[in-house]
Amino acid sequence: MFRILKKSLKTGIVTGQHPHADQPAESPSQAVCEKAMPFRQSLTIREVDTGSCNACEMEMNALANPIYDIERFGVHIAASPRHADALVVTGPVTVNMERALKDVHKQTPDPKLVIALGDCAINCGVFKGSYAVTGPVDRHIPVDVRIPGCPPRPAEILKALEEIRRPASWK
Amino acid sequence: MTNQLSLQQRIQMAFPGLAAAYSVDGLLHYRVEKSRIPELTQFLHEKARGRLALLFAVDCRPLAEKYEIQYLFAFASDHPWVLLTIELAGQDRLFTSITPSVHAAQWYEREIRDLYGLIPQGHPDLRRLVRHEHWPKGTHPLQKAFPWNKTIGRQQADYRFRHIEGEGVFEVPVGPIHAGIIEPGHFRFSVAGEPIMQLEVRHFWKHRGIEKLFEQQTLSTAIALAERVSGDTTIGHSLAYCQAAETLLHIDVPRRARYLRSLFLELERLHNHLGDVGAICNDTAYALAHAHCSRMKELLLQLNDRLTGSRFLRGAMAIGGVTKDVSAIELSEIVALLDGIEKDFAELESIIFANASLTDRLETTGVLTERTGWDHGVVGVVGRASGIDQDVRRDRPFAAYDEVPVNISLYRYGDVRARLRVRMDEIHESIRLIREIRANIPQGPVAPAAAHRPQPGQWALSAVEGWRGEILYFVMTGEQGSIHRCKVRDPSFVNWPAIQWAVVGNILPDFPLINKSFNLSYAGNDL
Numbered sequence: 001m002f003r004i005l006k007k008s009l010k011t012g013i014v015t016g017q018h019p020h021a022d023q024p025a026e027s028p029s030q031a032v033c034e035k036a037m038p039f040r041q042s043l044t045i046r047e048v049d050t051g052s053c054n055a056c057e058m059e060m061n062a063l064a065n066p067i068y069d070i071e072r073f074g075v076h077i078a079a080s081p082r083h084a085d086a087l088v089v090t091g092p093v094t095v096n097m098e099r100a101l102k103d104v105h106k107q108t109p110d111p112k113l114v115i116a117l118g119d120c121a122i123n124c125g126v127f128k129g130s131y132a133v134t135g136p137v138d139r140h141i142p143v144d145v146r147i148p149g150c151p152p153r154p155a156e157i158l159k160a161l162e163e164i165r166r167p168a169s170w171k
Numbered sequence: 172m173t174n175q176l177s178l179q180q181r182i183q184m185a186f187p188g189l190a191a192a193y194s195v196d197g198l199l200h201y202r203v204e205k206s207r208i209p210e211l212t213q214f215l216h217e218k219a220r221g222r223l224a225l226l227f228a229v230d231c232r233p234l235a236e237k238y239e240i241q242y243l244f245a246f247a248s249d250h251p252w253v254l255l256t257i258e259l260a261g262q263d264r265l266f267t268s269i270t271p272s273v274h275a276a277q278w279y280e281r282e283i284r285d286l287y288g289l290i291p292q293g294h295p296d297l298r299r300l301v302r303h304e305h306w307p308k309g310t311h312p313l314q315k316a317f318p319w320n321k322t323i324g325r326q327q328a329d330y331r332f333r334h335i336e337g338e339g340v341f342e343v344p345v346g347p348i349h350a351g352i353i354e355p356g357h358f359r360f361s362v363a364g365e366p367i368m369q370l371e372v373r374h375f376w377k378h379r380g381i382e383k384l385f386e387q388q389t390l391s392t393a394i395a396l397a398e399r400v401s402g403d404t405t406i407g408h409s410l411a412y413c414q415a416a417e418t419l420l421h422i423d424v425p426r427r428a429r430y431l432r433s434l435f436l437e438l439e440r441l442h443n444h445l446g447d448v449g450a451i452c453n454d455t456a457y458a459l460a461h462a463h464c465s466r467m468k469e470l471l472l473q474l475n476d477r478l479t480g481s482r483f484l485r486g487a488m489a490i491g492g493v494t495k496d497v498s499a500i501e502l503s504e505i506v507a508l509l510d511g512i513e514k515d516f517a518e519l520e521s522i523i524f525a526n527a528s529l530t531d532r533l534e535t536t537g538v539l540t541e542r543t544g545w546d547h548g549v550v551g552v553v554g555r556a557s558g559i560d561q562d563v564r565r566d567r568p569f570a571a572y573d574e575v576p577v578n579i580s581l582y583r584y585g586d587v588r589a590r591l592r593v594r595m596d597e598i599h600e601s602i603r604l605i606r607e608i609r610a611n612i613p614q615g616p617v618a619p620a621a622a623h624r625p626q627p628g629q630w631a632l633s634a635v636e637g638w639r640g641e642i643l644y645f646v647m648t649g650e651q652g653s654i655h656r657c658k659v660r661d662p663s664f665v666n667w668p669a670i671q672w673a674v675v676g677n678i679l680p681d682f683p684l685i686n687k688s689f690n691l692s693y694a695g696n697d698l
């Protein structure tokens with residue numbers, strides 16, 4: 001017990017100790033911000049990997065570490081699409097995952113946001129054209145937000161999520 | 172090398188008249204009649220204690236009207252690899268399955284059947300592996316006649332899972348989409364109450380056609396693709412690819428670049444192992460250790476970003492060397508950070524092992540016996556936790572490991588705790604290696620000298636000990652510097668089938684923990 005307390009005291013607060021991201025090149029459209037209105041205080045995300053290289057997942061996981069601690073911004077990760085407000089999709093959509101993606105989208109209650117995370121989800125990246133890839137996410141389900149990068153840094157993901165949830169009057 | 176002679180002599184004695192077609196330091200290559208393959212492989216596996224490291228096919232068209240199937244066996248550390256090649260000429264589509272005597276061949280042969288349409292006769296399980304049931308019949312994407320960007324249709328069919336029937340036996344399907352942020356895969360459990368009676372893993376949801384995509388690249392452009400085979404193993408895969416390309420191009424890598432390659436590889440090992448230690452603790456609901464580990468992991472990822480502009484060290488490898496030199500100041504910064512992390516981590520280790528409720532969950536959970544591991548040809552961290560003494564860094568030194576030798580940590584129990592211990596030991600060892608690298612790194616260039624242009628049809632094999640284990644690449648050149656064939660083998664491909672045996676008898680709620688302790692890549696497996 002003593003050891004644990006000592007460790008915690010020694011470590012101190014690390015949250016926020018990361019390089020901050022630049023403003024994203026594109027700011028989200030009015031329509032997206034309106035759609036994100038109900039989720040301003042709390043946003044529950046279900047992550048769906050449709051064929052990524054898994055680096056995008058690692059960065060999503062990093063958001064939950066004590067340094068980014070995304071929960072303090074009211075963002076949670078849900079275990080089921082039925083509990084989700086937003087789907088974060090990573091990777092190009094493979095032939096084998098196409099059906100699963102559509103099912104998940106159907107299972108997610110409306111209103112919902114779809115966030116394409118990483119270059120692969122946006123335009124298939126290096127996997128473009130392959131027989132085993134059916135196209136980027138927006139070929140199968142409507143995409144509201146695109147976060148480019150290969151993979152996008154956690155700080156960039158945070159920034160993008162902040163942008164869409166910021167009240168219009170602050171802009 | 173006396174040992175090389177002895178293995179070669181033993182083969183000669185057992186099979187008089189069989190001559191090595193080709194032999195370089197570390198590799199013996201035999202071209203054999205396809206009818207002889209079962210007896211030869213059985214001899215290499217059972218008598219000579221060889222591990223089937225790789226089995227794959229090559230479509231030689233348009234250079235020659237034939238398929239080749241290659242069997243690679245690896246032996247104890249100072250023996251060479253043995254590569255056997257058989258030919259299926261013309262319209263011949265049949266070869267004899269070796270799975271009945273070499274169990275490790277089972278997924279490889281199913282993969283060959285799916286991707287090439289060649290039939291392993293006598294294989295006990297001919298269900299589809301890579302191609303899910305909805306792919307139309309006759310779709311074999313790695314045949315040269317198959318266009319790389321063809322659109323695949325859909326047919327109706329279902330996968331036949333193995334069933335256990337009886338009173339009180341239930342099936343629990345899990346996936347492909349899981350509860351956490353993990354990659355997609357399907358697990359089908361048969362349980363009686365809580366204990367697992369059988370697990371069937373069904374993967375390849377993420378099959379992206381990587382090997383076919385390699386064939387659309389040239390030798391020099393394919394690195395970006397190799398980096399994205401499995402994102403968490405960016406350096407492992409790109410280094411293995413670069414080494415194969417360098418053999419083909421006759422490039423000598425400058426010494427300083429070899430040291431930097433080892434440095435990057437160890438940095439990758441460190442951040443992944445730290446993440447895994449935390450995640451294993453987290454799956455026993457010990458969030459504190461997870462928080463500390465992910466904090467340390469984040470420090471390393473930020474370091475990577477400062478060094479190379481990528482948190483996963485993307486773009487650091489180049490054919491012939493590395494793209495980024497690391498200055499003496501940066502090296503001291505790295506070592507200073509690692510000194511801190513080592514102390515930090517050692518404190519955490521004592522906290523972890525002082526927690527009886529945590530260690531109790533780890534011990535005797537998910538045991539993979541040495542025998543089962545050997546039968547599957549298991550490699551890497553999982554193998555070393557089950558007493559399988561294998562590490563490419565020691566057995567076939569690459570990068571700077573001949574000058575900076577590694578100490579291997581070996582455990583026998585094969586349970587979750589052993590896999591955790593191997594990772595913890597390797598964290599300390601990686602930090603030690605990086606200190607050594609800093610102390611010994613020579614001055615000099617880090618970029619390659621001018622390159623040759625390889626002839627079509629030449630090939631090279633390369634191996635790297637990534638943080639999960641042995642990564643293998645086979646690269647064969649085509650016309651004008653293009654790639655004719657690139658076989659990629661992530662350690663996950665051989666370790667996944669073994670997990671099916673490690674869970675038997677454990678309770679279902681322990682599966683996530685066991686799975687985490689293996690922590691295999693879905694992307695690297697599915698390709």
Ligand code: SF4
Pocket residue numbers: 051052053054055056090091092117118119120121125126149150151152399402
């Ligand atoms: S965008 Fe990049 S990091 Fe993300 S899945 Fe694709 S290749 Fe991997």
